[in-house]
Amino acid sequence: MLADRYLTDRPDASSRVFRAYRGVPPHYHRECDEYLYVLSGKGTFWMEDAATEAEFGPGDLLFFERGVVHALPVLLEEPVVFLTLDTPRRSPQDVVFIDPDAGDAARFMDRNR
Template sequence: MEIVRLSEQLPYVAPDRAVARQIAAPGNSRLTTHSIAHIIIPAGGEVKPHYHRACEEVYHVVSGGGRMKLDGKEAEISQGDTVVILPGERHSISAPPDRDLVMIVTCVPAWSAEDQCFD
């Protein structure tokens, strides 16, 4: 049995201040084809517009809320909402100024910096 403890995963703090910890991914588990991460976008933070060449990405909001932009459309999202993002779809997400946005993010194939393209 494999158990990956989130508390033991080193955080990656992105230039936009988002904090990511791998829940399970090829680098910290037996997974080979997908990744699951815990992401915190701090109050007032925004992930810059980007797209992925190959990966399908799913954002599931655990707490807080924010504003999702996906291929020219915008919507408010909140706890319990899930956003499906297909390869090539430009997207960004932001947290409101008064609270953090906490998400679980899955990627198939597994997330890689080489697959992520910023505008």
């Protein structure tokens, strides 16, 4: 489902190439702000309220402040490939899903490959 590769991994910031092949359920990050620059693919996202759902595509920059619930519920053209910047560094475990059935970061990645 997801492929995530760190390009830089420093305490102050990390950058990753992040690929999504299916929607990502509502979640937030405790430790960092997340910037997603869309390289390819299209989908929808929302922040704080599913009623604010909007489309994104190549060239768009999505910004999710730490603690803000967000989702990428629908992929319209996949895979979606993002260049991601996290400040400070985002550990791979810093994904908190709102629905406990979505699991934790490790189980979500393994379960949906």
